[in-house]
Amino acid sequence: MDAIDLRLVELLRTNARLSFAELARQVGLSAPAVHERVGKLESSGVVRGYRADVDPEAIGLGVTALISVVEESTTDADDLQELLRELPEIETCYFMAGVESFLLTVRVGTIAELERLIVRLNRTPGVASTRTAIALSAKWENRPRPLSPPAE
Amino acid sequence: MDAIDLRLVELLRTNARLSFAELARQVGLSAPAVHERVGKLESSGVVRGYRADVDPEAIGLGVTALISVVEESTTDADDLQELLRELPEIETCYFMAGVESFLLTVRVGTIAELERLIVRLNRTPGVASTRTAIALSAKWENRPRPLSPPAE
DNA sequence: TACAGGACGTGGATGCCATCGACCTGCGAC
DNA sequence: GTCGCAGGTCGATGGCATCCACGTCCTGTA
Numbered sequence A, B: 001m002d003a004i005d006l007r008l009v010e011l012l013r014t015n016a017r018l019s020f021a022e023l024a025r026q027v028g029l030s031a032p033a034v035h036e037r038v039g040k041l042e043s044s045g046v047v048r049g050y051r052a053d054v055d056p057e058a059i060g061l062g063v064t065a066l067i068s069v070v071e072e073s074t075t076d077a078d079d080l081q082e083l084l085r086e087l088p089e090i091e092t093c094y095f096m097a098g099v100e101s102f103l104l105t106v107r108v109g110t111i112a113e114l115e116r117l118i119v120r121l122n123r124t125p126g127v128a129s130t131r132t133a134i135a136l137s138a139k140w141e142n143r144p145r146p147l148s149p150p151a152e
Numbered sequence C: 001t002a003c004a005g006g007a008c009g010t011g012g013a014t015g016c017c018a019t020c021g022a023c024c025t026g027c028g029a030c
Numbered sequence D: 001g002t003c004g005c006a007g008g009t010c011g012a013t014g015g016c017a018t019c020c021a022c023g024t025c026c027t028g029t030a
Helices: A003-014 A020-027 A031-043 A077-085 A111-123 B003-014 B020-027 B031-043 B077-085 B111-123
Strands: A047-054 A063-071 A090-096 A102-108 A127-140 B047-054 B063-071 B090-096 B102-108 B127-140
Touching (some): A003 A047, A047 B003, A063 A111, A077 A102, A077 B127, A090 B063, B003 B031, B020 B031, B077 B102, B102 B111
Antiparallel strands (some): A090 B127, B063 B102
């Protein structure tokens, strides 16, 4: 991970569809060199994939909520995690410090669906209670942080 | 947005670097047709961009936290939002229902940086108070939800 | 110092891909 | 019926991805 790798990562975080030729121009290397560097970033796990950033409303997922989960003291967090993984509505799952072990961000189409999801969660073995907060709007999401100083 | 558009969106959400030729094969259209569809999805705002999914730790952002912000009753949420936008550590910003108007997910390198960020937030005009929860680990993030039934 | 080996780069070659333009076809409005 | 358009297909062409042979610069070792 030298400065060029960091630059490549930043470029791809901003636009994952840049061609290797374009990346090469931006970092001042040849296309094969960039190809190899990016390949290494992928296989070393630095770059985990490439995702289109899609407006959730456009695909019928207009309701976003954050749900905190308190787990029962008797259960194993890993087991609960595996049960949570089964629920496709859960877009991200953090294991938290604090009483509420998990914090989920979920995406559904309607409030009715959200209600059903909450009921299902509360019935899930290991879940003691949940607390839901609804996002009225996303001001921005997954904004890539620019590298420290824009090296000029 | 017909079924083919949905399929394209799903494919790109899973792998944003698929070639148009490959997308075309997957959906049973010609490459130029897919090219045009994707272009329309982009210009209509359904597809907002393409992002490499990068391991935050690998780029020195190993600390993730969620911060709820209570705003002062006298201030305008839009003004506060603009101030928040200036802070590059804030990766996503939701406007929430409830007393805590904003929920931020932030990413920094160290706990010390997190502390500085919290101080800065609390000094920001319009911020009445904040509450921070630290994510010990991300079990998964931004998992793309598969389309309803995998149409066979 | 001399030298072997590896990491990393370049340049050329080759086949695939992106993208344009010409043209076809089905459908709704009139 | 037929005009006009939305949305396809196909063919051509230039650029890109990717492989390979080779150069260069470190670095460890005798």
